[in-house]
Amino acid sequence: MIDHISLAVADLIRSKRFYDACLEPLGIAPDEVSEDSCSYESGGGVDFSIHQVGGRPMILPPPESHYAFVAPTREAVDRFFEAALSAGGRDDGPPGLRPEYHSDYYAAFVVDPDGHRIEAVCHLPDGYPGSGHIR
Structure with missing residues (x-):
């Protein structure tokens, strides 16, 4: 459905440090870096x-x-969540279940250094081995 998402940032070095840190626990790493952009894979x-x-x-x-x-x-x-806060993000909702979405919706919300709201979500029951995205 969506092919790509690009966010505008004011300071690439600061934002790259933030996204490198908070996306690493999700298995997402920097892919291509130029003087004004960074893509993640x-x-x-x-x-x-x-x-x-x-x-x-x-x-x-x-x-x-x-x-x-x-x-x-x-x-x-x-x-x-921990990595995002340590890298300059702001708490916008600590890790926890969000049953208003569904019974296994476990998520955390942060605000990046530029004000973008970012979420990490796992849809799996606690302890379930898998990809994090079943329904």
Whole structure:
């Protein structure tokens, strides 16, 4: 359905440090890096990249908008959250079940250094080995 997502960032070095740290627990690593962008590879699915804004003001989406990454386990969600906060992110919802979505929806929300809302979510029951995305 979606091919790729690109986020505008004010400071590529700061944002790369943030995304490198918080996406690593999800199995997502930097792929291609240039002087004004960095793309990330997870081995499948939607491509994700960050691009430094040059000479234009940052315009953020409304606070209801966010970007969710699939986590392979609930532990990976916890590690995502801890890494994001350590790398300059802001808490926007600690790891936990969100039964209003479904009984096994385990997620954490953070705000990146530029104000983008980011989520890591695992749809699997606790202790279930797998990819993190079943329904």
